[in-house]
Amino acid sequence: MKLLIIGSVAAGTSVGAKARRNDESLQITIYDRDQDISYSGCGIPYFVGGEIEDIDTLTPRDAAFFKKRYNIDVKTQHEVESINHQTKTATVLNHLTGERFEDTYDTLVLATGASSIIPPFPGVDAPNVFSVRNVQNAGAIRTYIEQHDPKTVTIVGGGFIGLEMAEQLTYRGIAVTLVERLPQVMPPLDFDMASRVAGHLESKGVRLLLNESVTALTGEGEVTQVELASGKSVATDFVILSVGVKPNTELATQIGVTLGQTGAIAVNPQMQTNVKDVYAVGDVAESFSVITGEAIYRPLGSTANKMGRIAGMVITGEEAAHRGILGTGIFKAFDLTVAQTGLTEKEALAAGYDIEILHNIKPDRPEYMGGKDMVIKAVADRETGRVLGAQIVGPQGVDKRIDVLATAITFKAKAEDLFHLDLAYAPPFSTTKDPVLYTGMALDNAIKKTARLVTPETLVEQTAEEETIQIIDTRSKKQFEKNHVDGAVHIPLGELRTRAAELDPSIPTVVYCNKGVTGNAAQNVLKNLGFTDVCNLSGGNTNYQHLKHCFSKK
Incomplete structure (x- = not known):
């Protein structure tokens, strides 16, 4: 059987690696229009900021590695331009030579990923305007900084990447202005929790312009002004666009693959599309919520790897199924950690739940051991007691708690179940009544109306x-x-x-x-x-x- 995979970052390479582990007889070919494979896109801000010195550390594996270890042919700078699924052929352009040729397949995997959204306002094509998606973007931004020594930057978009770039560019001594069209940074959070992040960013010198939309980037040759819908303008030396990503579904729609309600490819739990012998994985495919079962789109490398492995198993005859996600995410904003899992308050209300809400402010460990307060906002269903989601903001200990809560929510824990968890305790690591335990106790009391x-x-x-x-x-x-x-x-x-x-x-x-x-x-x-x-x-x-x-x- 000939397996053809389009896309060679987290999901595509995971499909190939798992398929090869299960079947030595497969002929596996991966095409990618980019020049780098299996790279860490989430590490880009830290390379730009200088925390990662060598850009090669973002691309630890190359085509030769996959050929030697897995006997997989990875062809970079090879773009699949079109697919004829009736004849099971793909037309490929070799960007290195300009040659076009056809390849055949028995099974096709779409791992085409997602692309940065480039807003259509004037000036986005200027040489000092950058998106943040791949290794080439990372190299271009850092080279520009080192060659031009800019003093100011405007970041458009206040999501994960925008805030990580704000942190790293501030560390480089560049004055950051961040423009966000919504009234808050970090749209995945509830407003009350996002405002804590915003206040921290401002305390570190980041200028936030919320409820503002960019209308144009202006200047002679390079952008020197960012024009806003309010009539304001921001002087800037360069611009970072971080307004989100869109799935690369062009090849999928060519052959009749159905897109889901999120705009990404709809797949079943086996990562199969509606077209026979065609799978979709990673940032091009939508997932579904562990809690509601509804389709959601959360393009993360962790999910992409999981999807790829599942597809590789199914393609080679092994039973496997994707179990959904919670949309768990975490990032660092200077010395503050911000994390979220499951449903937010606004999402739970939109889904029709009658909810109980708790704000729990507790240190991650005893104050005599250097403990510092974290704020846990937890949401639970009053009818069943099930924990639906949590958001945490704090300087330390956040990662441990969000992972415990994500695990509990995945296994449908009730608020009272959190209190009964046997979590590790010693003063260097936790309080005797860990913040997770207290969250469960207080939520349960509120749900049962013993302590409303x-x-x-x-x-x-x-x-x-x-x-x-x-x-x-x-x-x-x-x-x-x-x-x-x-x-x-x-x-x-x-x-x-x-x-x-x-x-x-x-x-x-x-x-x-x-x-x-x-x-x-x-x-x-x-x-x-x-x-x-x-x-x-x-x-x-x-x-x-x-x-x-x-x-x-x-």
Whole structure:
């Protein structure tokens, strides 16, 4: 059997490698129009910034490696221009020689990946405007910096790559302006969590222009101004375009392959398309949510490798199926780590879930061991108790917690299950009640209404609508005088039992402390004294003050 793979980055090479492990008789050929194969696209920002010194480290394997180890013919700078699936032939252009020729196949794998979206505004073709997708882009950006010593850069797009580039270019001493058309950076996050990232970026000197759209890049020969829809303009020495990617589906549509609702190729769990003997893997194919079962598009190297392996297994007769993804992602913004898995609040609501929300602010390990606070926002389904998603922002310990939560969500854990996890504990690594355990406990209590929660956003809405509500600040007098929730009265926890008569037990009551733990204790006191409707403010005053500030800027 002749296996033809189009695309030689993570997914395509994974298909070939797994297929070869299972079957020595296969004739495997991989074509790629690029000159580099199996490269680490996610490492590009760090090469541009100088953390990675040698660009060759981004391309650890070449065509000779695959030929020697797997007996796979990898043809780089060979572009498949068209496919005739009736005759099972592909027309290939050799960019090195200009020669065109035909090749045949029995099974075809589309691993054509995705391309950077290049907005159609004037000036995008200027020599100092760069996209960030492949190794050539990385080399071009770093060469430009080293040759021209630019002082300013404008990054268009506030997603993963845009923020990583902002960090790395700042480290190089270049003043960064980041333009994002949405009211927040990092669209995959909820606004309240994304605003924490935005504040951190600004504290590091990154200038953020949110709710702004680029209309043109202007200048003589090279771009020197970025024109915005608001009428503002930004002076710049060069421009980075990072507005997202689109799947390369042109060859697929030529032969009648169906595209899914995300615009990427629709595949079944075996990575098969609707066309017999045609598979699709990696950034050109859509996946589906572990939680909802709905199609989603999250182009990541980790998912591409997984898809490639599954296709290689199925092609060679092994049983395998893709089980979906959670859209888990993580990145570093200076000394802050940001991670997300599963459904966000807005996604869970859009999917029709009745949700419970918890903001848990806890150190990753004891403060006496250098622990620093992380903010965990967790979302759970009230009906079933199932954890639906989590977002975490913090300086350390985030990666461990997001992976634990991703694993738990994959296996349909309920909030109460998180509390019962037997996680590793020692002071250098965790608190006795790990933030994941506390998240599960507090979420479960809220779902079962033994310790109900109210989010700062809901509380702001309730007070704005002048609902009858009493708000109790249980902190110290000094803390209360520094700042407090609007409309709150000050009754420290130690005085709450004796002063409870000052309150009306029939009125909805909200209690809070700094981060939520003392507020929960106050909640229990009032409930035991006969108060029938008591909520603890999720994340306490710390969370409230942050969200009040960020929503006032929205």
